[in-house]
Amino acid sequence: MIGDFRFRNSKLSRKILIIIFEIMLITYAVLILYPLMNMILSSFKTTREIFKNPYALPETWNFNNYVEVWGRGGFGGYFFNSFILTFFSIGAVLLFGSMASFGIARYKYKLAIPVYLIFLAGIMLPLKAAIIPLFLLVRQMNLMDTRLALILIFTAMSLPSTVFILAGFMRTIPGDFEDAARIDGCNDFGIYRRIIMPLTTPSIALVTIYNAVPVWNDFFFPLVFLQSDKLKPLPLGMSVFFGQYQISWHLLFASLSIAILPMLALYMFMSKYFIRGMTAGAIK
Amino acid sequence: MRNNVKQSLWILFFVLPGLLIVLVFIIVPLFMSMFNSMFSWVSINRDQWVGFENFLKIFTQYPYKDRFFNAIGNNVQWFTTTMLVQNLLGLLFGYLLYKRIAGANIFQRIFFIPVLFSIVAVGFLWSLYLNPNMGIVNKLLTDVGLNDLTRAWLGDEKLATPSIIMVNMWRWVGFPTLVFYAGFNAVPEKVIEAAYMEGVGEWRLFRSFLFPLIIPSITIITVLTLIGSLNVFEQIYTMTGLEGGPYFSTDTLGTLFYRTAFGSVDSGQPEIGIGSAIAVVIYVLTFGISAISIVGLRKKEVEL
Structure with missing residues (x-):
């Protein structure tokens, strides 16, 4: 150039x-x-x-x-927990997020904009600041020290940006396919599943990375809501481990490598996706 | 008419699950925080209506006032240092990548690596490297004959916050780099060609043509830096501890808020009323400032 x-x-x-x-x-x-x-x-x-x-x-x-770190240090378990939390949170985010985006972007009704704005407000509200009411709420629901509490919170944390990105994309899909499908007798769910979702796949990939990385890395919410060691995800498990093995630097470095290397390996194979996914909210 | 009802039901079916989760876990807690901040609390039970007394306490009363302004001062330091060092570096790197400087592709990929790591892992890694006696940073300085520069990086009241900010930048420079890079690439090539035809120099081209056209990217990075600076927590937790040591020199709104909410600022008891008041301040700052910036961004976009 x-x-x-x-x-x-x-x-x-x-x-x-x-x-x-x-x-x-x-x-x-x-x-x-x-x-x-x-x-x-x-x-x-x-x-x-x-x-x-x-x-x-x-x-x-x-x-x-x-x-030693993987077994006695408990990192095998931490890894598994991180995986479960991320998998179910992102699953819920993709399902509910794409459905909400469809309901906002593909219908014309008066409440569409207020509903959209409620989702958008979530982007600018730091969820950490809500920790006191969240704590009281989770206690009341009897969900302290459960995975479900975290999955719900991670889902809430990720939905706003997901709706922002997916609704923005779904709006650009022309209505012709939809009309044709309707004439063929397809109902609304069929249109969502067979017409709109397949066309949205590239954005879904971006949204997955955009949300999965922060959820996988999150420390704050597990810190507040989990007490049992057997439920803790990697970042929280790591802070437990660093408290216990302060002077065994060889084990500390091994634990850091275990936490960091899988991400690095994934990144080497899919760096373009990661870069595009992580910057999805900031770049049009 | 029947069609309308049917359509409403479909809309409800699609929107409701997500909307409920967002309402229950984001919107309601926002209003609950405001509500809770107006009460005095006994442990985790709401007690009496006290109006704005909790806010008055954090703004005027010892020890809350001192802790609060100390923390917010550190958040301001986070924001200004990050803007001046990290984001300017990101701007330069983004520009160099845009200019296809030799190795641009490789640099782009390398700079983005730490962006993917958890703050916790990065914080712990660098707390080992910055250890005053055994860490590799002081060791390296000694080995190259710069003994005078060795420091207790995280143990010195003056150095601790800048050190943690540096570690955070190490993790994050790749992000503004990529955003600015994309911003530069979005500048229409015609503009650049025309400027070259006119014989405009490289520096003037940057200042008068490129810079004004990437203002949307600058606004986004500014807003994200603001939100990030107000939300600093894990960095402190892993590197100098929840108390924001040494002697509160690294304390931030995030750590102060956590200690207030879950106990240990003054009495070791959770102080939900005060904590909620701090939360409301965090909300107002984040929401207010980002709303203003986004409105500003809209205006600038129209000018394009």
Whole structure:
């Protein structure tokens, strides 16, 4: 494209500028990658080795750290819990969110805009600030220390942005298909399921990533609502683990690697989706 | 007529489940917070109507006042530092990616990696690296002969908040980078071509053409930074603890609110009335400021 920063054919002053920029970018890339690499290397060492040779490769590759963290450290269970919470929350969000979007975007009625605005208000209301009434509510519903309480709250947390993105998209679908299907005797649910949803698939993929990452990473709500260790998801389990194993740095690094590496692996295969998904709310 | 009823029922069927969840878990708690803030509380039971007394307490009475203004001051520091360092860096990086500088694709992917990690994992990772005796940061400084620069990063009242903000930036720079990158790419190529034809220099092109055209991206990043700065919690919890140590120097509205709601600010008892008043302040700040910015954004968009 015109005006690109190409090194060749540039004037000297511009060449110098490009070199300075490249140095900045490379420095920042190293600043991101090195701490991750060091974390992975440290996770195979002994605590003594981490302090003595922090930059070196491990003397022996100690896979036992992982076995210990996964088993005795309880990370196997934490991982499972995170998965269950994310799976059911996102399932509910996609179902109820797409249905609500359909009900808002594909019908003409007076209340459509107020209903839409109620969903939108949720985008700007920080749910953390509502923790006192939520706490009292969950106690009253007898849902303290259950997964269901968290799934409901995560669903509520994710619905507003989901409706914002999906309703916006569904509005752009022309009505012709719908009319044709209606003539063929398709009822409203059939139109939602067979016509609109298949056309909405690309947006569904974005919404899934946009919501699943924060739910998978959430710490605050599990902290408030869960007491049993056997229900805790990864971030909360990690804070328990860090309290118990303060001086066993090799295990701490192994636990961090267990929490971070799966996300990194997924990202390597689907970085485009992740980048588009995570920025979906901020970029049109 | 029958058709109308049928259609209403279908709409209800589609909208109701989601609407109920949002009403019960987001909208009602908002009004409950306002309502609760007007009462005095005994443990978790509503007691007497006290009007605005809880607000008066957090604005004027020891120790609430001191904690509250200390915390909000730190939130302001979060916002200003993040805007000035993280978002300016994001703007520069986004611009360089847009200019297809060598390696742009790889940089884009690398910068976005930590955005996906949980704040908790990032906070704990860096609390190990920033450990004054055993952490790799001080170790590295010592090994390259910069002993004078080693610090108790999270243990020094003056340094603790900036250190945590830096860690948070490490995690998040990729986000504004990508948003600005997309903003630059949305600028019509004709504008750029015309400017080059006129012989406009690179800096003037940026200042007078590109910058005004990416104002929507700037507004979005500003609003998100505001919301993020008001919601800081996990960063403090993992790196300096719920008390916002050392000596409250890293305390924020989020941690103060949590301690007030679940006990330990003054007496160790939960103070629901005061906590709800703090929640209302957080609501007003977040909702008010983002509403203003979004209205502002609309206006700017029309100008485009």
